[in-house]
Structures are given as structure tokens and as C-alpha cells.
Amino acid sequence: MSAERESGTIGVLGGSGTVGRVAVNRLAEAGTGSLRVGARDVERARAAVREAGVAASRARVLGVDLRDPAQLAAFCSGCSVVVNCAGPSYQVLDTVARAALAAGADYVDAAGDTVAMRALSAEAPTELETRSAVFSAGLMPGLSGLLPRLLAEDGPLERLDTYVGGAAAIGPLSAVDALLTRGPGFGTALAAWRGGAVVPNALSPLRSVALPGFRGRVHAWPFLSAEAEELAATLGVDELRNYTVYVSERIPEALAGAWARDDVPIEEHVPSVVAAADADVAVGGPWYTLLFHARPRDRDRSGPTRLILRTPDSYALSGVVAALAARSLVEGGVPPGTHAAADVLDPRRTLDDLVADALVDEVDLG
């Protein structure tokens, strides 16, 4: 343990990105130790730190390419927590986590699905006996697996519906992640969770529906993600329906078009996904909603059965969540081992923090 680790340095890798710069800002505002910000482009990182309103003295900027093991190790060395906001997640997988653990740090990943967690668990580093790695500390995955738990606090649920989506720009990096999040390990389109098992083709897309908390008419695509499946099993619900919501059919069409052409390298499909998202945003600006709706097993029970959270920027809000996960680690609130953020963050406290955050327009729990 170095002296720096004790004083609690938090390293944010990818801190100049859309997600990362918000994580940097929130960590600085919370005063959780000193910061180290890493990215390949140092100038851009400095500018991002400035724009995030963080004094240069509080945040050291380091040039680092995560594909270079030596640079990565140097970045992690001396950190008590490494927060990874660099991607693409499917390429990063457990690379940064291993480096962080090796350096004796805890780890937070703003992305990273089950696939990344499995990669890390496959040959689990011994440090996991004392240190923690928290994945999926973003909005989805992340809040989408955490917040619905609030609806089950007053009694078991017969059914849980989750709807997450809206209009958000997708950067080229996240577009690659979006294109790759399909297939085993990620989830099953059109499937639902029923009676303890995944039922394929149980649901059909809801076209042009009005949903509380969402603007106008939207399209909801059933996709039983790995996270939703976990959630269903954890809560013991009889049925879970998970929908990804889009304002138009542009993004689903772009993704479907890309998946139909798997003879072409995935990168070539990125522009069409990015353009589809931009076109969605052009219609009415960026907005994003999380809606969770529970049908309690006891029809007459009291306690909340619906939660709506609205934000103008889903990426930025992922940065907020990553920062909250880091804070929890610093506070010692997370047991050692590999976890999904949804399993280790406190849903009630997280919601309170979100209500107070400027990036949250509305929270309605009732």
C-alpha cells in the first residue's frame, strides 16, 4: 500500500468522455479524495477537467492507452479506486479491472455486462478476496437493475415491467457496444421471464404506445437482458417484461440492418447507428426515461408500485452512477469480490442522491 492509496486517490480512466467527465465532476464535488484522470489525448483530458469545474490541483491528468499494459499499470498504481469510463466495453472487458486489482485498487466500470464479469471471474485474481470490482455502474445496465428493487420492498411482485429509453445521441464508441450487445450473455429479444425461466418469443414489440413519463408515442422493443434476468431471479417475480424504448424505428432498423449483414466488419455499421440516434434527437432534443411498473402479488397492498425517472442525458447520468459506486467503495460499503452495481448499491440512498442531482428532471415514486 503506497502513501497515495491511503490518501485515497480515485483514478478515472476515460475521464474526458461523455460519461467520464461527469464522473470526474461529481467525484470532485463530493470531495472524495484526489483525482487522477486518464485518456490517450492529454490536452482533451485537461480541457475536460477544466470544463468539469475541477481545479487542476485536485486532478492530475495522465496520458494513458489502456491497450498498453505498462501505461495502464502506471495509471492504476497508487489509486484506491479505478473508475473505468473508457471503452468500447466489449474490447476492454476485464483488462482495466485486472490492472486495477493488481495495483491494489478497487474497481468500478460504468459499463461492463455479465460478459465482462465472467471474463474476470474465469481466472479470478487473488486480490478479489480483499478488493471489490463493481461492474454495470451506469444507467442501463445499472440503475435499470437497481431501482426496480424499491417496488418489491413492501411485498412480493407478480409482475414487473421495465421500460428504459428515449432520444439520446450515441457516440461511435457506444455504437460499437450497442451493435455487440446481442447474443448469448447479453440477452434475448422478444423474450420474457416467466415462472423462473426465460420464455422466448413471449412478447411482441409495442408500436406507437403512450407510456407514463415518456414523451408522445414511442416504440418499445422487448429485450430480456442478462441484467433483467438476474433481477427477476433475485426478486422472485413470476413475470418480468423488459423493454428498450425508442422514439422512432430508426435505431432498431439500423441495428437490425447491421445484424443482417454480419459479413461486414462491425465498425462499418457504426455510422448508420450514430446517424439514426442523431435523427431521433433532432426531432425533439435529448431526453430519457426509466419507468418501472410492478403488479404486486397482493393486489390490495400499499407501498409504491411505480417509479418514473426522467433525465435529459442518459450518458451523463451513467457518470453520476459510476461516481456513486466509487463513493460506496471508498466508504467501505461493498464486500470483496465481483459484483454488479445493482447488487451492491443501496437503492433508496441512490434514488435520494439522484433526486438531488441536477441531471435528474423528475423522480416519481408512487
Place this chain on the structure above:
Amino acid sequence: MNSPVTPTSQSGSAEESSDPEAVDRLLARIWAELLGLDPGDITPDSSFLRLGGDSVLAVRMAALVRTRVSVVLELSDVTVDVTFAELSEVVRRRSAEGADAGRASEVPIEVEPRADRTAPFPLMPLQQGYFVGQQGGWELSYDSAHFYGDVGLTGVDGEEAVDALTDAVERLAEHQPTLRARVDPEGRQYVLPPEAPGAVPEVRVYDLRDSPENEVTDTLTRTRSEMSTTGPDPVRGPGVDVRITLLPGDRARLHTAMSLLVFDGWSATVLNRELLTLSADWNAVLPPLEIDFGDYVAALERLPSTEAWTADRDWWWSRLDTLPDPPALPLRTDPKDIQPTLMATRERHLSPERWAALRDACARHDVTPSAAMLAAFAVVLGRWAGHRSLLLNSLQLNRLPLHPDIHRVVGAFASTMLVPVELPTRATFATIAAETQRVFGEHATHNLVSGVEVSRELARRRGTTRPVGPVVFQSTLGMDAAIGETQPSSAGPLGEVSFGDFYHQLRTPQVAIEARVYELAGGMAVVFSYVEELFAPEHVDAAFADMFGLVESLADGTGWDTPVELPDEVAAPRDGLRIGQLDAERATADTGPLRDGLERDLAEIWEELLDTPILDRGTDFFHVGGDSLLVVRVLSRLAQRTGLTVGVRDFLDAPTVAGLAAAARNGVSR
């Protein structure tokens, strides 16, 4: 003039329906095919009838003209005695009208006999309206939507008449399965097998042959009043009620009441004819029917998956937001405050000579009599309502020509069609009629989507549960010819039918006033049916006088060329109580999460029926795909599961989960 219409009998196939000669070649080939002739045998003045055609083939011909020439013919175009030259002329005219209107869509479906003729099938859109109306669902609705009529008979064989009639009804119920139709409480229809108990309607007899005059009058009054106010209800029994009153002096009256839920006006005509034909002759056999009404409905269910249907729907949907309001007729009572039991009628007849003169005048002005009557009604309404831009509703009796037997099948085929009318100022009636015909034709080419569905969407967009088209026009001019075989006036033991001695009553829900024109005993009848409670009697008098006066001036030729007087205002005035005022803004819905067990149960019932998630107590039933029939189903399931009953109208007053839960808790039901 007897040269063949086609120079060569076989010509190329690359014909353009805009090229008159090509059209004639297509028509000649259709005739030749139907009549088993060589196209070269057909001359311009040969009539379809003389070449061996009959009414069945005439309807088939219209169907072929629709698919091969892409021209929709009107009922009155397809008479059996039409000559080739006349048909060619009509097709050209309709095709020119259709050119602005867009081509008639080809109907890519066929009617075939279903494997199981007793299987339940859904209600057609207009049937749904009647069904929901019977549950008190609408403003202006009745316990039963039905037509009642009684007609005088002379020279009746009092001993034989009842048996003959009873036997005729039995044979008719065998021939036309719809006489055995029933509707279940959730709004599905099915046909009972003939041997099922109560399947065949029973004939009721009042034998007053030896009764004094005052008893005869009393019984007649009572029977009329009873049959007019309590119609047959296919939810409980047969959809038709047949009675006969035997009177002194070998006279009688034949009473029939038919539920609009199972029979339309066309079917009523067919049934009356067939009933008389069968009564006249014990051995009469009606030509068998290959299909029934259920087969037609089953075929129509495939329509929405066709491109033609989608195109028609898009056509209508793109117009909805600019449709005018219904005629803003001044009212003396708010429709929501009344529970009418009967509709009042005004009726006058044009003699056969004047009706013939009217037809000639229409032909000279290139409009069909139906279009002229619609224009006349619109003019009268414009003056009465005080504005020139009007949304009218029309009842359409024609069936999609999907099968050669279709016109002989009875059932509730009818549909509605919304017709926007923009009356110009300082125009002659001839101009107005031509324009009305053009607009009507343009809308009729998009008739794959029924007017009931269009009205439902319009109501949804206008955010109202009130009727959007309560002013209705119905013309069956030309229907007799299209059905073929004129009404038999002699019915064996039942004697002679006196069509001049005809009494009738109609009750249709969601209608404030309806104008009907039809042929009767060689002449033309003009009828207003209206809800008496709504209108000042002097207004109806004036309007009816205006209408009939206009019709007479059209028959004598003087009414066509002088400018028609109309109000200056285009849009509906807003002052006072009038037709077309929408419901006061619904109290801003109580939104939020479902509040308790009852709301959760309701949301679950909605989800089952609407197949969409219900996640807010303020969700409006009609914004998530609900319609009136589904309202009835929701309420029936609610009653089953919770024992709570709510009236349809209470639901419509606050069609949200929260509203329905409140109504159920208050136990309000009308």
C-alpha cells in the same frame, strides 16, 4: 346501329382503361364471358337482359368491372336492362370521376364457405355500434335498434294464410341462416342449427276476423306500439319477429320487425320478397346460396392485412383533421339529457310519373338520383344549420362485390360513410349536385375502411364520446333493380299486397336525424326520421317542406339552373344549443400509479383485451385502442370477477382506469 362493338373479338391485353375503345373491348369481353357469347355478337344497343343476363349476372358484371377496369359502379348503374352503350357511357363517366379520386382499389380477397358454419364470428363495425347502443352505450340509443313495418293484405284466404306464412318462415330460416343468428353478451355472433330449439322464428297470429271495428283499431295500435318500441333482440332470441293480424273482409296485416343488429335495409327487402314468394307457393324453391353472412365477415377479416386496405385507411386518416363539423342544427334539448323511445317520421311520396321525370332530369344533368337527393338534403341542412361546410354521414347498403351470390344473402352488411360537403354560394343546384356526386364518388372509392371505423378514429382525435356524424343520409334508389325480380305483389293465400298501405318505424342509435329516399310502388318516398325531443317541430316542418319542395322543383326541371340560396357562414356557428358541440373538456384525468386492488384488476382486464400495457390510472381507454365493443367486454369481465356493475354510458363519461374504478365503487348504473 347493329355493328359489333369490337372490331375483332380477340385483341391485345395491354389495354388502358383511359382509352375508350379499350374500355369497350374489356366490357365486351366481360359480357361475352358472363353470357356465353362471342364479343362480336354484342352491339351497342343490345341490353344485358335481352342477351340473357339476369340480376345475378349483373352484380357479377359489376364485380368484374371493378377488378378489370378498376371502376366502381353504383347500385343504380347495374340494372339488368342496361344496354351496352349505356354501360360504356357510365363506366367512362365513373372512370373520369375516379381519375381525380384515385382508382378503386382492387379487393384482393375472396369469400369462401367456412368449414364450420356454426362457429362464432365477430360483429361488423356497424353491428358493434348497434350492439353497444342496445346496452345504452350511446347518447341517443334505444333498447333495440330495429326496423318495424306493417303492410295491408287484401283477398286473404283466412284458413290457409297462417299455415302458409308459418311454413314460409320455416323454409326461409333454412335458406337464410341469418334468420337463426344470435349474438352473445360479449358481442360475438353465431348461427343456430335449424333444429335447435327456438332457432326458427315463430309466427304470431291475431285473429280478428269476427271482431268489431274498435277492437281491430285497438289491437293494431297496441301491436304497432309494442313492435315499434320493443324490437327483436338477437341476444335473447331471433332477430326477426313476424306477426299477422287477420281482419274482417278477407283482409289482413303482415307485421315484421327486424333487428338492425342482424339485418340491413337491403336484407329487409330481400327477406320480404322471399317470404312472399315462399308464402305464395308451397313448392317454391329459392336458388341455393353458396355463402352466408359469416363467410363474408370471415373474408373481410383478412382485409386489414392487404395493401389496398392500408391505402384506404391512410387516405381517410390524412383527411380527418380537416373534416368539417356536422350541421349545427339548433336543438331544444341536450341529447345527453334524453332517453328517446321512438323516432318520429315525416314522409311524402313522388308519384311514378314525377319520379320518372326526376330520373330524366338527373340523367340530363349527369348526376345519379342519389347524388341529387344527397345534394338537396345538404342544401336544406345548410339553410337550417346556418353554415355551408357540413359533415354528413351516409348509410351504405351495398356489399363489396366479392361473390356472385352476395346480393341475395341477408345479413348486417351495411356500413356508413362520412361525406364532407362544402356548399358554394351563388352556385346553381346543377353545379352543387355535380360537385356532391364527385365528392361522394371520391370517398366511395376508398370504402374498404368502413365509415364506422373512420368515425371512431375521428371521435378519438376530437376527444369525444359523442356521435361525430349524427346527421345521416340514406338512399336505396336503384336497389330494387340491383336486387332484381320486382316485389311480388301477389302472395297466394296471403292475397294481394297493398304497398300504398304501408306503415313503418325505424330506430337507429346515434342518429339525430336521418333522411331516407327509396322507391315505393313505382314512385319515390322521401322520409325524415328524427328524434322528436331534440328539434322544435316548426323547424322540422320547415326543413321537410324545403326538402320536398326542392325535390319537386328538380322533378319539374325548374330547380336546376337558378342560384341556390345559402347562408354566408362557412363554419358551424357556436351560439346556443346545437348539434355537433363536443363534450365539455374532460376533467383533466387523474393520472398516477394504479392506486388499489380494484384499479389493478381493471388495468389487468384492459391489458387482456387491448394487448397493451396499462401503467397509469389516467389512461384513456380510447387512446389505447379501445372501442365500444371492448367497453362492453370490459364491463362484462368486471362484473364476472368483482360483481361490480357499471353502465356503458358511465364508462364513456370517464373512460380512464380511475374513472371506471370510481364508477364501479359508486355502483352507478343507469
